[in-house]
Amino acid sequence: MAANIYxxxxxxxxxxxxxGDHLAFEVVFRYYRDKVFNIAYKLTGSREMADDIVQDIFLQVWLKRSIMADVQHFKAYLFTLSRNYIARYIKRNARLIFTQASENDGVPEEAADRLLQEKEYAGILQQAIxxxxxQQAEVYRLxxxxxxxxxxxxxIMGISPETVKxxxxxxxRSIRAYCMMRLGIPVLVYLLIS
Known part of the structure; x- marks a missing residue:
C-alpha cells in the first residue's frame, strides 16, 4: 500500500x-535503493561494489536534482542512469569483479561468464544503435x-506518433539484424530484457 502511495x-x-528537499530525496532513495542494489549485485557479484554503485548513482541524482521536476518517468530515468553507470563501473573494475567472482565470495564461476557475456551483448547493442x-537512433533512445x-x-521530436512508430x-529491425549477425540467437534474450 505504501508503495502505491509513493x-x-x-x-x-x-x-x-x-x-533541494533532503527529506524528499530520502523517501525516493529508500523506495529505489534495493532495486538498484539488486541490479548492481547481480552484475558485479559483490555486495561492497553494489553498495558503492548505489551511493554513486543516488549522488548523481542529487547532483542533477535541478532537472528532477522535469523527469516524467523517474523509474526509466533511474534505471537508464543505473545501467549506464554500472556498465562504466564494470569496465573500470573488470579485473577485480572477475577475481572476486571466481574466488570464494559465494558467487558461482558462471557469474563471471555471464557478466562477460552481458557486457559483450551491451557493446554489440551500442554498436547497432x-x-x-x-532520427531512428533518437526515437530508439527516447x-x-x-x-x-x-x-x-x-x-519532443516534432513528428507524428505514427512516424515515431x-x-x-x-x-x-535494424538492431536485431545487426545483433543476430554478430551474436546469434542469445542476444535476443538480452534485447528483450534491456
Missing amino acids: IEHEAVYLRRIAN ARLPA SKQEGLKREEVAG AHLALAM
Whole structure:
C-alpha cells in the first residue's frame, strides 16, 4: 500500500528534490535503493561494489536534482542512469569483479561468464544503435532507453506518433539484424530484457 502511495505522489517528491528537499530525496532513495542494489549485485557479484554503485548513482541524482521536476518517468530515468553507470563501473573494475567472482565470495564461476557475456551483448547493442540513422537512433533512445510513450517522443521530436512508430519499428529491425549477425540467437534474450 505504501508503495502505491509513493508512486501516486512521485512527481511531488521529484519537485521537492529539485528544490533541494533532503527529506524528499530520502523517501525516493529508500523506495529505489534495493532495486538498484539488486541490479548492481547481480552484475558485479559483490555486495561492497553494489553498495558503492548505489551511493554513486543516488549522488548523481542529487547532483542533477535541478532537472528532477522535469523527469516524467523517474523509474526509466533511474534505471537508464543505473545501467549506464554500472556498465562504466564494470569496465573500470573488470579485473577485480572477475577475481572476486571466481574466488570464494559465494558467487558461482558462471557469474563471471555471464557478466562477460552481458557486457559483450551491451557493446554489440551500442554498436547497432550507433549505426542507425539519426532520427531512428533518437526515437530508439527516447522510447526504449528513456521509457517515454510514443506521444511524448512525437512531441519532443516534432513528428507524428505514427512516424515515431515507423522509426522505432525500423530501428528495432535494424538492431536485431545487426545483433543476430554478430551474436546469434542469445542476444535476443538480452534485447528483450534491456
